[in-house]
Amino acid sequence: MSFENIIGQETAKKILQGFLKRKIFNRTFLFYGPQGIGKFTTALVFSQGINCLNLNDNNPCFNCRACLLIGNLKHPDLLVIDGSINANIKIEDSFKVHDFARTLPLEGKFKIVIIRDAHHFTTEAANNLLKILEDLPEYLTVILISSHPHLLLSTILSRAVKVQFFSLSQEQIELFLLGNYEITEGRAHLLSGLSLGSLGKAIDYISGDSFINMRKSVIDYLYFLKNNRLVDAFTNLGIQDKDSREESLKKLEILSLLVRDLLMYSAGYSHLMINIDLERDIKEICEGLDFEVIQECLSFIVSSIKSTTDYNVNPTLFWDKITIKIKDYIYA
Ligand SMILES: [Zn+2]
Structure with missing residues (x-):
């Protein structure tokens, strides 16, 4: 180096x-x-x-x-x-x-x-x-x-x-992944988009399938929430008090990326989605949800993430609040 x-x-x-x-x-x-x-x-x-x-x-x-x-x-x-x-x-x-x-x-x-x-x-x-x-x-x-x-x-x-120091461009990360890992162009494009300018995150996503599994559990969580099945949503997410701060925060970040994509999709900008491989799920979850509702959810999630880092709060605690808030927004 x-x-x-x-x-x-x-x-x-x-x-x-x-x-x-x-x-x-x-x-x-x-x-x-x-x-x-x-x-x-x-x-x-x-x-x-x-x-x-x-x-x-x-x-x-x-x-x-x-x-x-x-x-x-x-x-x-x-x-x-x-x-x-x-x-x-x-x-x-x-x-x-x-x-x-x-x-x-x-x-x-x-x-x-x-x-x-x-x-x-x-x-x-x-x-x-x-x-x-x-x-x-x-x-x-x-x-x-x-x-x-x-x-x-x-x-x-x-x-x-x-x-x-500044965030990297998606292209810089994509090129690095293609040059240093056995990875298809499609996956490099997806992961570089999900990493939001952080090479460390992209590398983290690439190693093992834990990221893909985590994202799956967050997508299921959203399905359950939309169907007003709070308990299932929580159980499925597998967030527990003993969870490491890091894991809990990672899931929160994944949630924010998915809800951001819901917003993009709902606004008619599906080509700007980051989770490009999940368009079908995003479309399904979006059905019947107002743009404003999604927007409110997203801003609540983003401010929660900021609080966990700014005030060093255990992110696990935020899942309760976020879940109830999203449910309230959807069923207001
Ligand atoms: Zn030397």
Whole structure:
């Protein structure tokens, strides 16, 4: 993986290569933008660039000891904190950063801290991290990664060099899938559309059939709801309190894509549908439903998804609300 292999993100790459060229690393960076578009990969390549023993034209060599160890997350001067685990970065994690930052690099030129999903800091942990950022040791680089930067403390935001990452185009994702996986053009087109600009999602969809099964259960859920069979809808969906946050949120996102397609179909734009292989189901569910009803459902679902991420609420809780709301809209 090199800067060249990272798809899109030309502006971000230029900015970071500029820092490599000028050898300015004693900074806090914020890589922000939607999920699954290469922020973490870019952070690793940038870290390799900082410590590479044979930097060439502002590109790391990917062959030296530093590049290899960083690529495998094994470099002693690299610390990765992953906020996506349990959607939480606790005070203990910020202590880890303090411990790490206290000593000089062991073998690299710089020590680097990468914090994924940095918006998941508890306030206490964020304030503790701030102490390091306010007085960044001269051998330390901090890279914060976030898809929801507005949730970070303003005092942290104001200290960071902001590097924006953008959603990829459907074409970029489609080409990547065709070039890297055994996949038909039709499926690449479908999955790249469903991924809404996130390569990470497209790759997630491709591996195994769990996505297709999940989508099937959400389609059945909609059929049951339309027929006012609430219990069946729930049972079929298989959402339980013990479900992982991630799985529950995935199903919510699938629901929003399907309802979005219902809206497209109902407005006469079936050619703009994303779930192009499900036109028959979409048509059937649409029958007898008003455009306004679908629109209201969609905006409720979208705002629910936003709340789960903004307020770190368990998405499972939203399924009850959404189900009742959709039922109310349909049978108003
Ligand atoms: Zn190297």
